[in-house]
Amino acid sequence: MKTSIRWVLKILMVLTFTSGFIYGAAPNHSDHFSNVPSSMLAKANPYSGHPQAVLAGKKLFDHHCSACHGRGAEGSGRAPSLKGDVIQYTAPGAILWFLKKGDLKHSMPAWSQLPEPTLWQIVTYLKTLP
Amino acid sequence: MFLEFLRGFFETLPRPSFAGHQNRRAGHLRRAALLAAFLVLTRPVRGDDPYFVTYSHHMEEPGNLEVGFNPSFAKPKGGNSFLGTLTEYEYGTRAWWTTEFYLEGAAVRNEGSAFTGYRIENRIRPLAGSHWINPVFYFEFEDINAANKSLKEVVGFDSQSDLAEPVSEARQEKERELELKLILGSDFKGWNLSENFVAERNLTHEPWEFGYAVGASRPLALEASPEECTFCRENFRVGLEMYGGLGDAHHFTARGTSHYLAPMVSWELPGGVTLRLSPGFGLTPHSVRTVLRVGVSYEIQDFGRKVRKLLH
Numbered sequence: 001m002k003t004s005i006r007w008v009l010k011i012l013m014v015l016t017f018t019s020g021f022i023y024g025a026a027p028n029h030s031d032h033f034s035n036v037p038s039s040m041l042a043k044a045n046p047y048s049g050h051p052q053a054v055l056a057g058k059k060l061f062d063h064h065c066s067a068c069h070g071r072g073a074e075g076s077g078r079a080p081s082l083k084g085d086v087i088q089y090t091a092p093g094a095i096l097w098f099l100k101k102g103d104l105k106h107s108m109p110a111w112s113q114l115p116e117p118t119l120w121q122i123v124t125y126l127k128t129l130p
Numbered sequence: 131m132f133l134e135f136l137r138g139f140f141e142t143l144p145r146p147s148f149a150g151h152q153n154r155r156a157g158h159l160r161r162a163a164l165l166a167a168f169l170v171l172t173r174p175v176r177g178d179d180p181y182f183v184t185y186s187h188h189m190e191e192p193g194n195l196e197v198g199f200n201p202s203f204a205k206p207k208g209g210n211s212f213l214g215t216l217t218e219y220e221y222g223t224r225a226w227w228t229t230e231f232y233l234e235g236a237a238v239r240n241e242g243s244a245f246t247g248y249r250i251e252n253r254i255r256p257l258a259g260s261h262w263i264n265p266v267f268y269f270e271f272e273d274i275n276a277a278n279k280s281l282k283e284v285v286g287f288d289s290q291s292d293l294a295e296p297v298s299e300a301r302q303e304k305e306r307e308l309e310l311k312l313i314l315g316s317d318f319k320g321w322n323l324s325e326n327f328v329a330e331r332n333l334t335h336e337p338w339e340f341g342y343a344v345g346a347s348r349p350l351a352l353e354a355s356p357e358e359c360t361f362c363r364e365n366f367r368v369g370l371e372m373y374g375g376l377g378d379a380h381h382f383t384a385r386g387t388s389h390y391l392a393p394m395v396s397w398e399l400p401g402g403v404t405l406r407l408s409p410g411f412g413l414t415p416h417s418v419r420t421v422l423r424v425g426v427s428y429e430i431q432d433f434g435r436k437v438r439k440l441l442h
Contacts (some may be wrong), residue, residue, distance in 0.1 A: 024227065045297065052356045053356075055356035055357070056353070056354040056355060056356045059353075059354060059356065059357070059358065060354050066431055067194075067431040078193070078432070078435075100260045101258070101259045101260040101262075102225060102370075103225075103258075104189075104224070104225040104226040104258055105225075105226070105258060106225075107192045107224070109189065109191045109225050110188075110189075110194070110225075110260055110304050112188075112260045112264075112317040113178050113179075113186075113188045113317055113322065115319070115320035115352035116319070116320070116352070117348065117352045117353045118352065118353065118354050118364075121353065121354055
């Protein structure tokens with residue numbers, strides 16, 4: 001019994017340190033879009049400007065994002081505002097890439113479980129924010 | 131059977147300490163009231179994976195608590211039909227770290243019901259970023275008894291005869307176990323593919339036992355509709371999972387143990403409740419012929435902060 005527990009503790013310690021290391025090496029908060037692969041940068045949003053996609057994106061945002069980013073994406077104590085220059089001047093493919101991977105170290109979940117068309121709908125809505 | 135179902139359910143709910151010296155019924159009422167308050171006072175969002183046994187690499191959102199109730203119904207050969215209940219509380223400790231607590235109960239026809247133990251588990255996603263295959267490490271401690279019928283995993287040489295043991299005897303048999311899982315998950319074109327490798331060890335004796343679970347699922351539609359809707363295709367997910375034992379450290383084998391194949395469907399209601407249903411089919415003579423699983427889950431956003439506010 002004791003050897004099992006000791007083993008698990010050892011594994012846990014190694015994992016805690018290695019995850020700390022990997023997350024520690026994650027980019028800085030303001031750097032979310034600095035390492036975007038060029039293939040993603042070049043991706044066009046198939047829903048760009050579609051009014052139906054904006055509505056769907058707003059609905060998805062309310063369900064998945066508003067608790068942290070605020071009802072109108074104005075930001076909250078939990079997460080920054082998504083209004084303004086950063087989102088407006090970032091390539092849609094770069095936003096999609098970031099949403100899929102999140103920033104786990106800084107409490108932004110990864111959204112890879114949402115299918116790509118759904119993520120594009122969210123990006124379409126984000127692009128309409130003032 | 132309905133009464134047994136209710137009893138099995140209440141056996142799994144937490145017992146508030148103030149209920150200790152009250153009579154049983156008052157304790158049950160309080161637990162029901164606690165549950166009702168929990169459901170009414172909180173604002174829900176949607177859940178995701180439809181699996182019952184397989185874990186994916188998707189973590190609980192940080193600060194959120196998902197409460198789930200998963201009864202499974204089956205009849206082992208040579209035993210009475212039973213209802214194993216599993217109540218789960220899944221908390222997003224960090225975006226890369228999920229903690230989960232489980233309470234389990236069983237109600238067996240003509241034998242009565244029993245509290246069959248608890249588990250506590252932590253899942254850690256060690257790699258930042260999204261990859262083709264995303265690993266997650268899972269560590270669990272469980273303190274259950276042999277009357278446990280939640281069928282949360284299948285390992286070693288698990289067999290339907292274990293499930294046929296009378297509750298009164300089985301509940302005396304304590305099982306303190308350590309369980310490790312390697313979870314691998316991928317998301318591709320709306321599909322989720324997940325593979326789990328399970329290693330479990332009874333802390334007092336017996337060798338490591340092994341098992342596996344694999345699952346695939348996909349929503350019926352990949353695009354969301356513009357309006358709130360109950361029956362639209364994006365709210366439904368269908369999937370298939372297969373799980374079973376792989377023997378133990380002395381004899382690593384897929385033979386002489388149980389294996390199941392289970393299709394499933396999940397339905398996300400606009401209110402934020404997710405319903406899941408899965409008939410599972412035993413593939414070997416050691417497996418129970420059919421296991422019907424039902425799941426109801428409810429996600430409470432920003433639970434951690436709400437609790438901290440309440441305490442201040």
